[in-house]
Every structure is written in C-alpha cells, then in structure tokens.
Amino acid sequence: MANPSPAPAPQALPKAAFFSFASCEGCQLQVLSIEDQLLTLLGAVEIVNFREAIDDRRDDYDIAFIEGSLVRPEDIEEIQQIRKRARILIAIGACACLGGVNAIRNKRTPAQLAREVYDGRQDGVFKTLSDASPVRSVVQVDYELRGCPIDRDELLETLRSLLAGTVPYVPPFAVCVQCTMRGTPCMLERGLPCVGSVARAGCEAICPAFGAPCEACRGVHDSPNFEALGEAFFRHGLPRYVAAEKLQLFNNYKEIREPWEKALPSPSIT
Amino acid sequence: MTERDVYRLPRERLGALVARLERDYRVLGPAPRGDTYAWEELRPGDPVSLDYPTTMLPLRALLAPQREVLFTFRRGDDGEVAFDPPADERPLALLGVHGCDLTGLRVLRAFHDSGTRDRLVTNRLDRAFIVGLACWVPCLGEAFCRDMGSLDNEIPADLYAWDIGDVLLVKVLTNRGRDVLTEVTPMEAATAEEVVTLRRRLRVRLEAFPQHLKFAPERLPIALEAAEGDLLWDANADRCLSCGRCNLVCPTCTCFDVTDASPLDGRTGVRVRTWTGCQVTGFSRVAGGHDFRPGRAQQLRYRIFRKGKYMPERYGMVGCTGCGRCPHHCPTRISIREIFRQVGGTA
Numbered sequence: 001m002a003n004p005s006p007a008p009a010p011q012a013l014p015k016a017a018f019f020s021f022a023s024c025e026g027c028q029l030q031v032l033s034i035e036d037q038l039l040t041l042l043g044a045v046e047i048v049n050f051r052e053a054i055d056d057r058r059d060d061y062d063i064a065f066i067e068g069s070l071v072r073p074e075d076i077e078e079i080q081q082i083r084k085r086a087r088i089l090i091a092i093g094a095c096a097c098l099g100g101v102n103a104i105r106n107k108r109t110p111a112q113l114a115r116e117v118y119d120g121r122q123d124g125v126f127k128t129l130s131d132a133s134p135v136r137s138v139v140q141v142d143y144e145l146r147g148c149p150i151d152r153d154e155l156l157e158t159l160r161s162l163l164a165g166t167v168p169y170v171p172p173f174a175v176c177v178q179c180t181m182r183g184t185p186c187m188l189e190r191g192l193p194c195v196g197s198v199a200r201a202g203c204e205a206i207c208p209a210f211g212a213p214c215e216a217c218r219g220v221h222d223s224p225n226f227e228a229l230g231e232a233f234f235r236h237g238l239p240r241y242v243a244a245e246k247l248q249l250f251n252n253y254k255e256i257r258e259p260w261e262k263a264l265p266s267p268s269i270t
Numbered sequence: 271m272t273e274r275d276v277y278r279l280p281r282e283r284l285g286a287l288v289a290r291l292e293r294d295y296r297v298l299g300p301a302p303r304g305d306t307y308a309w310e311e312l313r314p315g316d317p318v319s320l321d322y323p324t325t326m327l328p329l330r331a332l333l334a335p336q337r338e339v340l341f342t343f344r345r346g347d348d349g350e351v352a353f354d355p356p357a358d359e360r361p362l363a364l365l366g367v368h369g370c371d372l373t374g375l376r377v378l379r380a381f382h383d384s385g386t387r388d389r390l391v392t393n394r395l396d397r398a399f400i401v402g403l404a405c406w407v408p409c410l411g412e413a414f415c416r417d418m419g420s421l422d423n424e425i426p427a428d429l430y431a432w433d434i435g436d437v438l439l440v441k442v443l444t445n446r447g448r449d450v451l452t453e454v455t456p457m458e459a460a461t462a463e464e465v466v467t468l469r470r471r472l473r474v475r476l477e478a479f480p481q482h483l484k485f486a487p488e489r490l491p492i493a494l495e496a497a498e499g500d501l502l503w504d505a506n507a508d509r510c511l512s513c514g515r516c517n518l519v520c521p522t523c524t525c526f527d528v529t530d531a532s533p534l535d536g537r538t539g540v541r542v543r544t545w546t547g548c549q550v551t552g553f554s555r556v557a558g559g560h561d562f563r564p565g566r567a568q569q570l571r572y573r574i575f576r577k578g579k580y581m582p583e584r585y586g587m588v589g590c591t592g593c594g595r596c597p598h599h600c601p602t603r604i605s606i607r608e609i610f611r612q613v614g615g616t617a
Binding site for chain 2: 037040041043044156157159160163164169171172173174176177180181182183184185186188189190196197198221222223224225227228229231232235236
C-alpha cells in the first residue's frame, strides 16, 4: 500500500437524498442523531434532499434512501420517479422494508377502515391503496436497512461498505444469537411472548436486553420455523396464536404474512 | 483421594483467598443475573457463591470471548499500514468452577492447541488460576455430567474444593495452587472426621446423580455411526428454530466468524472474531450462495456428531460435558441427552 489515497475533491462526493412515505419519520431522525459522526458523513456524501434537515431540494442524486411504506396511489408514481433518478435505492426502516405497522390494516378494506377510523366520513380522507406495501413490492430495491427505527451504526457501516465497493452485510440469523451472546436471560423463560427465534438479527437484541420481548421489526431471518415457534410458545405456557399476534405487528404484508399464517393459529385480534 | 493433599479452608477465609488472588488476577465468580447466574468480577468482601446452578454462558465467554479484537490496523499519512496486537490483559482467577466447566476448558484447550496454536486463547488458559468446586446436586434437570465423566473431573484446576459446611476441604493440584493456599491458610490437613464426612457425602451424592445413559461415552462414536441414517434426526429437527442457542451456551463449541470493522474514513479498523455455530442460520453458506450443509436435520446431526464422534476422534476426548445447558436453553427442549439415549439403543 504505497500510494496514499488523495482526499477526494468536494464535487466528486456521491449525492444522497432522503425521501419519506407513510411513517413516523423516526428513521430520518435516527440519521440526524448520528451527531458525533454527522460531519464525517457529510465529508463522504453530499446530501441534496432531506426534508427533516435542509430546505434545499435537488433531484440529481446517486443514492436514494426511502423511509415509509406506500399507501396512496400517488406514492406509486413518486417512488417510480425516484427509482428512475437514483443509481442506488436503499429502503430504510420497517415501514419501507416490510410494510411495517402500516400493514396491520391490510386485512381490512378501505371502506371498512373509513368506517372504523373516521366513522364513515369520506370528506377530506385521502384515497388509499388496498394494501400498505413495502418499497420492493413496487420498484427494485438495492439494499435494505432493517429495524424500527434503523440503527445508526448500521447506516454508517452500509455507507462505508458501498463507498468501499463491497456488499453491505445483513445478518441471516436469529435475534436469539445476539441475545444469547449478550447473556440476556431468555424472555420466553420469563413467560414473555418473544418472537426473537424467527426474527432477523442486527439489532444486538437491544429490546430483550431492556426487558422487552422481540417483535421482529427487522422481519424474519433466512430459515424461520414458525411451527417450532408455536411449539416454543406452547411449551412456555403461551398460546400459539399469541405468536401470530406478535408477528402481525410488523410482518403483516401479504407475502411476508403468508408463511407464518399457514403455520400458526389466527390471532384473536386482527 | 489421599488425605495428605487435602487442606482445611474455613469458610470465613474465602475473603482472604479473593484478596490474595486480586493482587495478581482479575478475580471472577458466579453471581445472580435475572433468573440465572453469570460470571462477574469479585472484589474483596463480595460474597462467593458456592451453591450456584450452572451459568447460562459457559466459561469460554471469558477465555475465548463472544467478540474479540484480533488486531487493529491503521494507514498513516505515508500510506503505510501498521498493525497492532491487542493490549495485555490481567490474567483471570476463576472461583468455583464445576466439573462440567473444567471439562469444557480441557476441550477448549485441545481445540486451540491443535493446528495453528491460538495464542490469544491458550495464553489466557495458561495464565488463569482456577479453583474447582464439587457439585452435590445436579444444577439443571437436563444435566448428565455423571454419564459423561465430568462430574468428578478436577483438571485443569489449581485448587479443587468440596464444600462440607463450615469448612471447605481443598485439594492442591498445582504448585501455583499450593503457593496461593499457603498464603491464605496455615495448611492444616483435613481431620479424620472431615474425611469421613466427605466420603459419606460423595457416596450419598451418587443417588442425586442418576445414570441416564446405559453405555459409556467411549461407545458414542460407534453408536452415532450406526444411527447416521436414523429418522430421529428429522424428528428432532422438526422443532428446531435454527436460533443457535445450543451452540452459544455450549462449553465446547469453538466456531467463530472473522470480520473487519472500520469507521467511515476507512483509514483505521479492527479485525474481529465473533462466535457463531453450526445451528446458526447462514453458517454453512459459502461463496455464490451455496450451502454445503442445508436443512435442519443435517445440521442437528452434525452438531451431535461433532460432540460425540468427531471430537473424540480428533482430540481423544468426548465433546459433550453433560452440563445440560443446550436442552435447558433450547426453546423447544431438543435434548442431546435424549438423542444419545436413542442412538445408544440402536448400537
């Protein structure tokens, strides 16, 4: 390694943009809360569009970060426009990657929802698609940063990896792996309804470490065994359908729901 | 046991032992954590647990930790890359190690001694001061340490203690152990009465540790080989979650992954070794997405074969200590003891 890398000229920085669909915008706030590394981040990419942070809005970006799920007809058009402009499209957060909590409503029709939520009123209520959908159900997604909200270090690591020309690492295994390594006593053993054994890791099992059972906000891992999850619940004195209730919180978009719906009894609340 | 090697350590002298060890070592002992126990640092004056159930994580968490920096690297302004080894650590003193975990340390050493010797781990093992502790009752319902020959294992302890009430009877196993004990006690030999008490308790103890297997662990390789095509692998694997807990709580699992981590500037970084295991999803996936050991049944069979056949063949010692952690911490209670029982029946 004899050649020192010259500092890249400012105009050579890749341009990044952040876009928000149906969500709490908590993932964008996570990006802003990087604080100690924000300046390093700004030295590595030029941010040209970020509603939570800057007034300037330009459409000449290389990397588009997408937060939120797609719920309105105009969302489809907008995400297709973004896809056309961006070289790399990265979905961030449970809403964008899985449909997330917005997809809890997917088993109801828009008319049912209008009745339940707005007491049947139609005026001023915007048109909704029949399903709240993850970004990849509409356009090609290059990378996904999972979690509700996303993890700051994982965002930086993904950027570092992309700038270095390597493929960002996504853990293929269960939350239990990181939870056990941390030495956290098992939530199921404490009688708490935890779905960490089918959930994708990457979060360092932060929820169980603070006493809250896992809700699979990163989706499921690469070889989930939902029948065995029901068995694990049953053996710990929890009804099998409770496992389904936990999974529908973040993993209720049809293609994601289908495998666990087949293996577990229906939730008592939908 | 010869009475000559066994000395009296009155219970109230335990604090003096901790204080003595603290001069040269980072002293650790089992301490309550939630519903279970974990190895925590002991300060002089802290209570020492002598009747703890086994810890969730095995001792290798201290000797070959979950995440370990192998070296750091940095690129200077001249473009040259420099490598730094990890900083020196205080050696460990481990107070109250059960027979199963002592056996685990023997297997850990055999693995890290073989091939290219792993100095990070073997140095920690070499320098550790270990006080073994006899068990009077099985600490987990799933334990079968007696069957696996680890209940009475004293190696590699420096001192080995039997708690018989007001006094601990301590056997000296190394010179280092003798030196430390000499500084803490006047080296009074156990009285004839105490030796009788110990012998009686050891005899009665066998009733608390029933035998679960009808065969000696030496027969496991043959028994397993005969059961290779058995349906029991599928039957057990059906309820496997691939969560990897069995690997992570095992005192003799040694598999790890190696990755580099670096901040955004890319000029500095660390190479890190992290625990993984054959039941962890993605473990057997290699370049191009190929999986050389696909399917839960094959993966479960591999784990059991590794413990009962491959490790005995390679290291001359069985890879299961009978500690009972893997069935106890498995969410669906897949039991290595039951699988050993089942394969024993077919041999």
